[in-house]
Structure formats: C-alpha cells, structure tokens
Amino acid sequence: MARFELPRGTRDFLPAEMVVRNHVESVIRSTVEQYGFQQIQTPVFEQYELLAARSGEEIRESLFTFASDAGRYALRPEMTSPVCRLLSNDELSNLSSPYKLYYFGPCFRYCRPQEGRYREFYQAGVELMGTSDPLSDAEVIAMPVKILQKLEVPDCQLLIGDVGVFRQLLEED
Secondary structure, eight states: OOOOOOTTTTOOOOHHHHHHHHHHHHHHHHHHHHTTOOOOOOOOOHHHHHHHHHHHHHHHOOEEOOOOOOTEEESSSSSSHHHHHHHTTTTTSSSSSEEEEEEEEEEEOOHHHOOBOOSSSEEEEEEESSOHHHHHHHHHHHHHHHHHHTOOOOOOOOOOHHHHHHHHHHHHO
C-alpha cells in the first residue's frame, strides 16, 4: 500500500488532542457569548484583491493563491479581512451596532515551517466594530483574561498592541 506524507507545515489532530481543542473552543465560545458576541463563518478563500488590500507585504507574499474562471483567489491568511468585507458590503445591516462578532476557522500562510509555526493554523477571534467607546476596548481586553482564567492557564501575560499608537508617534516626528 502506498504511503502519503503529511503536507509540509500541517498537522493532524488525533482524538485525544481534539478533546482538548474542543474544550478550549467551548470555553472561548461560552465566554464571548456571555459578552453578547455572535458567531459568524466566512469562506476559507476570498478574492485575492481583498486579502492583498488588507494585508502587509509579508502577508501578501505568503498567500496561497489560485485562479478559477471567475478570477484570482487566495486562502485566507487571517480572519479580519473577510469580516471587513461583510461590513463594507453592508451585510451586517440586520444586526444592531456596535457589531460584536466572533469566529473560529482555519487560516493559511505559505511560510517556512518551524517550531510552533505552521502553514495551516486555526484562528479564533472577535471583532467589535461600530463604536469608539473605551469600555468596548476594555471588554475586548477582559475576554481573553477571563478565558485564560477559565482554562486555568498558569503564569500567563497579556500583551496589548495598537498600530494606531505607532502611526500617531510617526506623524508627530
């Protein structure tokens, strides 16, 4: 019988690992839903132009792309761009603002596989759009803290970054 190798940069999750993974997903899901977030799911691939427009050079160079009769596509390298597409196409108009969305899904980046870095990875995240209220930022910061507490992750540290801070610093020079 022929043997086939696992594609480079990917991994299998066997039953014992899926028990842990499903538990983590369940804790994330229940926590973010307590904060009023609603789940969405977007396609695994999008138009190349959308992903290229929303990504930096490093991400654009790592896209898995393909062509079809309808144009050029890429496997999603992250989940925010598809959510932005939903918002810009007014597909969230039936929801009340601010939009509180969460998702789980596979993402793909063509990179040199190394310890802890894969070409296929699973992303969970939230998007809170349509408000500039600082309490919303506090809510988004509190959720992962609560999730890590529920999962009893010891000695964790939350690091917060905001590209807007860096942009403002660059403009002041």
